[in-house]
Amino acid sequence: MNLKKVEVDVTKGTAWRGGGTTIGEAYYHIANASKDRYGFPAGTCPTVGSGGYINGGGFGHMSRKFGHSADNLLDALAVNAEGLLLKRTAMGDAMFWAIRGGGGGSWGIVVAWKLKLADINRNVTIFRIGRAEKKTVVNFVRKWQAIAYNFPNGFHLRAILAANSSRIIIVSFSK
Ligand SMILES: Cc1cc2nc3c(=O)[nH]c(=O)nc-3n(C[C@H](O)[C@H](O)[C@H](O)COP(=O)(O)OP(=O)(O)OC[C@H]3O[C@@H](n4cnc5c(N)ncnc54)[C@H](O)[C@@H]3O)c2cc1C
Structure with a gap:
C-alpha cells in the first residue's frame, strides 16, 4: 500500500x-x-x-x-x-x-x-442505458451478441446482466 x-x-x-x-x-x-x-x-x-x-x-x-x-x-x-x-x-x-x-x-x-x-482523444462520449422487462432484456442481449464484436474499435459497448433488488433480471449497457 x-x-x-x-x-x-x-x-x-x-x-x-x-x-x-x-x-x-x-x-x-x-x-x-x-x-x-x-x-x-x-x-x-x-x-x-x-x-x-x-x-x-x-x-x-x-x-x-x-x-x-x-x-x-x-x-x-x-x-x-x-x-x-x-x-x-x-x-x-x-x-x-x-x-x-x-x-x-x-x-x-x-x-x-x-x-x-x-x-487519447480528449473528446469522448459515454452513456448508460438500463432495461428491466424480461423480453426486452433477452432481445437486447441477443442483438448485442450479434453486433457488438463488429463495432469499430473506438466504440466499446459493455453489457452487464444482473438482478435488481426485486430479483428482476436487468441488463445495463455502457460505453
Ligand atoms: C469492483 C471490481 C471491479 C473490477 N473491474 C475489473 C475490470 O473492469 N477489468 C478487469 O480486467 N478486472 C476487473 N476486476 C477484477 C480484478 O482485476 C481482479 O480482482 C484483480 O485480481 C484485483 O487485483 P488487486 O491487486 O486489487 O486484488 P488483490 O486481491 O489484492 O490481489 C489479487 C491477487 O494478486 C496478488 N497480487 C496483488 N498485488 C500484487 C503484486 N504487486 N505483485 C504480485 N502479485 C500481486 C495477490 O496476492 C492476489 O493473489 C474487478 C474487480 C473488482 C472487485
Missing part, C-alpha cells in the same frame, strides 16, 4: 507506476501530469489494485482500441522467491510473459510497472 508513486514521462509517453497504486490513482496521475493527453487501458473500477489487475491481463473500456493493460507493459520491477529485485531483462522472457496474464501472487511480487501510455 506504500508503493503509490506514479512517474509520468510525457515526452516518451510512458509511466512507472507503483505496485500498490489503484486504477483510480493511476488514471488521475497520468491525466494530471500529461494535461489529459494520455490515458491507460485499464478497468472501470477505481479501487482495483494494479498487482492483481495487470497480472491478470486487465480489460476495460479502452481495450478494444488500445489492448489489455498487459499488452501495454514495457517493463516491471519484481521480487522473486529468492528475494532478488529483477527488471525485465533480468527476469527473462518467461517470467515477464507470466506476469502479463498469468495471475497475481504466483510469479513474484511486482513493486513497479512500466506502462506504455495511450495517446
Whole structure:
C-alpha cells in the first residue's frame, strides 16, 4: 500500500507506476501530469489494485482500441522467491510473459510497472442505458451478441446482466 508513486514521462509517453497504486490513482496521475493527453487501458473500477489487475491481463473500456493493460507493459520491477529485485531483462522472457496474464501472487511480487501510455482523444462520449422487462432484456442481449464484436474499435459497448433488488433480471449497457 506504500508503493503509490506514479512517474509520468510525457515526452516518451510512458509511466512507472507503483505496485500498490489503484486504477483510480493511476488514471488521475497520468491525466494530471500529461494535461489529459494520455490515458491507460485499464478497468472501470477505481479501487482495483494494479498487482492483481495487470497480472491478470486487465480489460476495460479502452481495450478494444488500445489492448489489455498487459499488452501495454514495457517493463516491471519484481521480487522473486529468492528475494532478488529483477527488471525485465533480468527476469527473462518467461517470467515477464507470466506476469502479463498469468495471475497475481504466483510469479513474484511486482513493486513497479512500466506502462506504455495511450495517446487519447480528449473528446469522448459515454452513456448508460438500463432495461428491466424480461423480453426486452433477452432481445437486447441477443442483438448485442450479434453486433457488438463488429463495432469499430473506438466504440466499446459493455453489457452487464444482473438482478435488481426485486430479483428482476436487468441488463445495463455502457460505453
Ligand atoms: C469492483 C471490481 C471491479 C473490477 N473491474 C475489473 C475490470 O473492469 N477489468 C478487469 O480486467 N478486472 C476487473 N476486476 C477484477 C480484478 O482485476 C481482479 O480482482 C484483480 O485480481 C484485483 O487485483 P488487486 O491487486 O486489487 O486484488 P488483490 O486481491 O489484492 O490481489 C489479487 C491477487 O494478486 C496478488 N497480487 C496483488 N498485488 C500484487 C503484486 N504487486 N505483485 C504480485 N502479485 C500481486 C495477490 O496476492 C492476489 O493473489 C474487478 C474487480 C473488482 C472487485
